[in-house]
Structures are given as structure tokens and as C-alpha cells.
Amino acid sequence: MTTQPDHGPADTATVRAVYRDAVVVDGSVDPLMDGTYLERLSASGVTAINWTVCDPWADFAPAVEQIVRGVRLIEDHPDRLLLVRSTSDIRHARATGRVGVILGPQNALPCEAGGFAFDVLHALGVRILQLTYNERNAFGDGAAERQDGGLTDAGRRAIRAMNRVGMVVDLSHCGDRTTLEAIELSATPPVVTHANSRTLHPSPRNKTDEQLRALAARGGVIGLTLWSPMLGYARQATIGDWIRQVAYVADLIGIEYVGIGTDQSEGTPRASWAHDYGAGGRYPTITGPMGDWYDYDTRFAAGGGSASDMPRIAESLAELRLTETELRGVLGENFVRVFDSAWIT
Numbered sequence: 001m002t003t004q005p006d007h008g009p010a011d012t013a014t015v016r017a018v019y020r021d022a023v024v025v026d027g028s029v030d031p032l033m034d035g036t037y038l039e040r041l042s043a044s045g046v047t048a049i050n051w052t053v054c055d056p057w058a059d060f061a062p063a064v065e066q067i068v069r070g071v072r073l074i075e076d077h078p079d080r081l082l083l084v085r086s087t088s089d090i091r092h093a094r095a096t097g098r099v100g101v102i103l104g105p106q107n108a109l110p111c112e113a114g115g116f117a118f119d120v121l122h123a124l125g126v127r128i129l130q131l132t133y134n135e136r137n138a139f140g141d142g143a144a145e146r147q148d149g150g151l152t153d154a155g156r157r158a159i160r161a162m163n164r165v166g167m168v169v170d171l172s173h174c175g176d177r178t179t180l181e182a183i184e185l186s187a188t189p190p191v192v193t194h195a196n197s198r199t200l201h202p203s204p205r206n207k208t209d210e211q212l213r214a215l216a217a218r219g220g221v222i223g224l225t226l227w228s229p230m231l232g233y234a235r236q237a238t239i240g241d242w243i244r245q246v247a248y249v250a251d252l253i254g255i256e257y258v259g260i261g262t263d264q265s266e267g268t269p270r271a272s273w274a275h276d277y278g279a280g281g282r283y284p285t286i287t288g289p290m291g292d293w294y295d296y297d298t299r300f301a302a303g304g305g306s307a308s309d310m311p312r313i314a315e316s317l318a319e320l321r322l323t324e325t326e327l328r329g330v331l332g333e334n335f336v337r338v339f340d341s342a343w344i345t
Helices: 012-021 035-043 060-075 087-095 109-113 116-124 153-165 176-185 209-217 239-253 270-277 307-320 324-342
Strands: 025-029 048-051 081-083 099-103 128-130 168-170 191-195 221-224 258-260
Touching: 012 307, 012 324, 025 191, 025 221, 025 258, 025 307, 025 324, 035 307, 060 081, 060 099, 060 109, 060 116, 081 087, 087 099, 087 324, 109 116, 109 153, 116 153, 128 191, 153 168, 153 176, 168 191, 168 324, 176 209, 209 221, 209 239, 221 239, 221 324, 239 258, 239 307, 258 324, 307 324
Parallel strands: 025 048, 048 099, 081 099, 128 168, 191 221, 221 258
Antiparallel strands: none
């Protein structure tokens, strides 16, 4: 599919028309992949998702088991899903009316087993790998760590291994120094699949202007997210709050480095969500400042917590009066550009 010529700023009707024809990529989702979710996903118009296929606290053996189960789930739904190993698979998913599934674990913890683990995960289909989760691992510090030690020597080897096998380096949950040092080191453009601007909202999970500028300078992309703790503390956020993030980041680094990474987690059990991500959960520096309004049902911006909301999220971009090329970039082509440069086929 070729990019359509620009026809000036896109209004709501134009956004709807472009969305129906565009490659739409959600840079991060962590749903329960059950039948009802797959129905919503198939009807959403999304072309490809980056799926958190395994538990972020899983080491090598359980992570491999969960990834294999994820691949089998995709194979069990050939009419709806397609495992993405290359950007041509994303285009093929779009052409055949399926959703391409990119396997994207949110922690390189399984690879602490040894350098061979990067090859194993890549062979299984992993194409995006987050260097750290919120905690420190052997490779660097996460965003919830009080210390900010940056990349370890093992982390430097890990990035070189990801570059070698053809995985995109994801820095969403990394600490500040780890983020900047990884951006500088990676031979291919890294990504932040789900975060926002810390200038607009001071969550430690959000990225500084310095990090965003460095990411863009290397050709990377940030997927701006609708998760409430990364949009505001005082009240449930709106899609308008998310649009303000898009406008700010686009003005700072350029719209060609902006994507969508909703971080939607449909079907997550309430009890496990409260334990991990509730206001009193395991990450007090990230979710502790949230107000009493914050709970399972308000964990995303209003109208932005489901795959069914993606057309509405896209329509909100009309407020920014983007050209059609810019709009297609934000919807998915910006991410695809990075994938094309990093994935080895």
C-alpha cells in the first residue's frame, strides 16, 4: 500500500477515512487474549499490536513457556491473527483483514540466562524487547529504582545482541541514565512503546525532554500512552489530556517521531491489578500519588481503555490539523519505519 498524497490538514471526516485505509499500530498492549477481546480487536481497525506476551517478572524458562503459548494462541486463530516477524507481515495482515501480533516482552530478564537467550527469543518470534521493567535487572535500572546507575556492562552486551539478532530495543520502563545511554549505544533506532512527556506530567515513568530529543535524533519513536498514572494525578484523564501530550511532543521533536502506545490491559484480573498497579501496589513512586478516584475502572483516560476505543482515539487527532502523511505516521507508519530499520529478514 502506498502513502496517499497530502490534501491539507485532516478534519474529523478525513481522519475517519484515513483510519479505515491506514496501517494502525498500537505500540503496547497487555490484554487477556480471550474471545471477547479478539472480537473487539478484530472490529477496531487496528492493523498490528505489540503484545506483552509474557509476565515481566518471568525468568528464562517460564518466559519461554509463555511465549510458546502465545505463539500457539496466534496460530489457533488464523482467521483473526498473524504472527509478525517482519514489516511485510504487518502489510499482509492489513491486506488480509487480520491483526498482526508483534511479540514484545516488557523485560529482558529472561536473557540473564546468557547471550544465547536473545537468539532463542528471536527464533520464537520476539521482535521488540524492553531492556528493563520498573526494577533493576542485570542490564540496567528501571524507572522505579531510587538509584540511577545507567547501563551495566551486561546491558551494553544486551543491546549489541538485540541489534545483532534484529530486535527493536524498547526503553519504556528504563531509568533516566539507562534510557539515555541505551539510545546512544543502539546501532538501530530504539523505541519507547508507551510513555509520555515528564514536562507535562512528572511521573518517573514519563520521559524528559532530553531523552525525547535524543530518541528523535536517533530516528526512534515514542508511543504516547493513555494509562492514567502517566497523564495526571488529580482526576481521571481524558483523551484531550492525551492530545495535549501528542501536541507537546510533536512540537518538541517532530510529529514523525510520535506514535500510539495505549498500554491497554483489557481482562486483567482486578486483584492482580490492585497488587501490582493500584495506588497501594508494588510501585509507590509511580501509582502512589494517584488520588482516590484512581481504581481499576479509571486506570485509563476516559474513553481510551479498550481496543474498541481506537477509532475515537484516532479521531481526536483531528484537533491537531495534521496532514494525511503526518496522520498516517502517528497511526502506525512511524513505528513501521523503525521496525523496518531494525528487523532482520
